[in-house]
Amino acid sequence: MKRRGAKRPSNKMKGTLGKHFQVQFHHHQSSSATSSSIFTRNLLDFGSQDDPSTSVPDLDAADDKDFILSQDFFCTPDYITPDNQNLMNGFDCNKEHIPCPKSPEKLNTLKSKRPRQDGILVNPLSPTLSGSQQIVELASDNFDADEGNLEKTIISGVQKTKNYVSQSAVALRCRVMPPPCIKNPYLKDASEVDTDPFGNQRSKCAGFFPAIIGGDGLSRYHTDFHEIEQIGTGHFSRVFKVLKRIDGCLYAVKHSTRPLHQETERRKALMEVQALAALGSHENIVGYYSSWFENEQLYIQMELCDYSLSRKSSTQLFTEGEFLRAMHQMAKALQFIHEKGIVHLDVKPDNVYVKNGVYKLGDFGCATLLNKNLPVEEGDARYMPQEILNENYDHLDKVDIFSLGVTIYELIRGSPLPESGPQFLREGKLPLLPGYSLQFQNLLKVMVDHDPVRRPSAKELVENPIFDKVSKNTKA
Numbered sequence: 306m307k308r309r310g311a312k313r314p315s316n317k318m319k320g321t322l323g324k325h326f327q328v329q330f331h332h333h334q335s336s337s338a339t340s341s342s343i344f345t346r347n348l349l350d351f352g353s354q355d356d357p358s359t360s361v362p363d364l365d366a367a368d369d370k371d372f373i374l375s376q377d378f379f380c381t382p383d384y385i386t387p388d389n390q391n392l393m394n395g396f397d398c399n400k401e402h403i404p405c406p407k408s409p410e411k412l413n414t415l416k417s418k419r420p421r422q423d424g425i426l427v428n429p430l431s432p433t434l435s436g437s438q439q440i441v442e443l444a445s446d447n448f449d450a451d452e453g454n455l456e457k458t459i460i461s462g463v464q465k466t467k468n469y470v471s472q473s474a475v476a477l478r479c480r481v482m483p484p485p486c487i488k489n490p491y492l493k494d495a496s497e498v499d500t501d502p503f504g505n506q507r508s509k510c511a512g513f514f515p516a517i518i519g520g521d522g523l524s525r526y527h528t529d530f531h532e533i534e535q536i537g538t539g540h541f542s543r544v545f546k547v548l549k550r551i552d553g554c555l556y557a558v559k560h561s562t563r564p565l566h567q568e569t570e571r572r573k574a575l576m577e578v579q580a581l582a583a584l585g586s587h588e589n590i591v592g593y594y595s596s597w598f599e600n601e602q603l604y605i606q607m608e609l610c611d612y613s614l615s616r617k618s619s620t621q622l623f624t625e626g627e628f629l630r631a632m633h634q635m636a637k638a639l640q641f642i643h644e645k646g647i648v649h650l651d652v653k654p655d656n657v658y659v660k661n662g663v664y665k666l667g668d669f670g671c672a673t674l675l676n677k678n679l680p681v682e683e684g685d686a687r688y689m690p691q692e693i694l695n696e697n698y699d700h701l702d703k704v705d706i707f708s709l710g711v712t713i714y715e716l717i718r719g720s721p722l723p724e725s726g727p728q729f730l731r732e733g734k735l736p737l738l739p740g741y742s743l744q745f746q747n748l749l750k751v752m753v754d755h756d757p758v759r760r761p762s763a764k765e766l767v768e769n770p771i772f773d774k775v776s777k778n779t780k781a
């Protein structure tokens with residue numbers, strides 16, 4: 306068991322969390338050995354007075370630390386997660402011949418959770434969130450009082466000892482810190498809360514925890530994930546393939562390339578995760594798991610895909626059937642989001658990912674509301690129709706249809722579009738595409754029609770008979 310930057314607690318426990326410790330300790334003593342033996346052994350180590358290496362040199366100082374350290378003990382997964390967890394059981398991500406586990410599939414089924422019978426913490430080793438959620442609730446509930454105590458503690462602690470509040474306690478507080486709490490405009494039944502109810506406390510805490518803001522390694526990203534490699538860059542972000550330490554699964558984590566200093570910048574960045582969260586799960590939309598702010602950057606944990614359409618190599622050239630499958634699956638993604646009142650506004654090969662042969666729409670950084678209640682920030686101009694360049698936002702859903710048509714056209718053409726975009730397509734002039742059926746070419750032509758009203762809706766596109774032969778086989 307590795308403890309990051311924390312000092313050994315005395316065996317005296319104070320406060321509520323001390324009681325939790327005793328409850329937990331009892332729980333682990335009485336539970337069967339295999340799953341909890343390491344944890345139990347370490348708990349015993351902590352209590353041992355015989356072993357000189359575990360003795361506490363300064364009991365007075367330790368008394369002062371009891372509350373925070375006992376809280377540390379339960380709240381940070383790092384205490385129960387070896388630093389080299391990714392190497393456990395001989396699992397080595399750097400060895401190519403060993404298959405890495407994939408992100409778990411997102412299920413559409415609804416699950417109900419059995420209500421808890423007791424009021425105490427459940428097994429902290431459980432990979433479920435229940436333990437940590439309880440801690441977060443506890444800390445939030447006592448936020449004001451706790452804040453006051455913490456302030457005093459820090460002030461007196463600075464005089465007594467340099468590391469009065471352990472780094473892990475600081476990390477814990479960072480996690481308890483709520484991100485900007487703003488109304489999700491994509492949710493139809495959003496509550497009336499539209500401001501940050503914790504703004505006051507957050508600014509106080511920012512002063513207390515310069516280490517978090519300075520980024521000296523107390524990082525949720527690095528605590529929870531093992532970074533494997535960079536898999537993508539965009540104009541605003543970098544995307545990494547990561548292994549989540551606690552569940553051993555692979556994910557993609559995207560984070561902004563530069564700090565978002567202004568509240569307005571952070572709110573804008575949040576639109577992407579709010580759209581993803583409001584949309585929920587769909588087979589043809591990249592799965593969203595979690596997001597958080599760290600060092601003024603927004604981190605987004607997503608389903609890991611294999612590659613984006615723009616990276617499809619020349620050896621994997623499309624046939625008409627494959628184009629139809631890609632188009633059909635993107636049309637289904639667009640139908641799903643449009644029916645929820647959301648438009649993507651940045652459909653392009655870069656933002657269509659492939660996972661196990663299934664096409665997934667990603668990068669909701671430009672997503673907005675169909676009803677124009679949110680500002681419109683169009684995506685890559687090369688894929689935008691003329692009406693958007695003219696700032697006419699009356700048919701935003703049809704913008705996505707145009708962009709999908711241009712995306713397919715670009716892939717057929719096999720070379721990047723001109724920087725200014727395909728003006729000929731905007732004028733409704735689709736060049737002949739030898740080798741492709743007339744039905745297919747006509748469909749593409751109507752998708753990029755100059756008049757948005759004449760373009761099919763996503764629903765009409767999904768239901769087009771041209772897809773009859775591909776709809777039974779959804780995988781490419």
Ligand SMILES: Nc1ncnc2c1ncn2[C@@H]1O[C@H](COP(=O)(O)OP(=O)(O)OP(=O)(O)O)[C@@H](O)[C@H]1O
Pocket residue numbers: 536537538539540541542543544557559591607608609610611612613655656658667668669670
């Ligand atoms: N979930 C994922 N799985 C695999 N690769 C991904 C994933 N998300 C993003 N990528 C890769 O990272 C690249 C950049 O991601 P993304 O498009 O989200 O960033 P961005 O900065 O918002 O982009 P843009 O420049 O289009 O605004 C993608 O084109 C893709 O290649």
Ligand SMILES: [Mg+2]
Pocket residue numbers: 539655656668
């Ligand atoms: Mg992108």
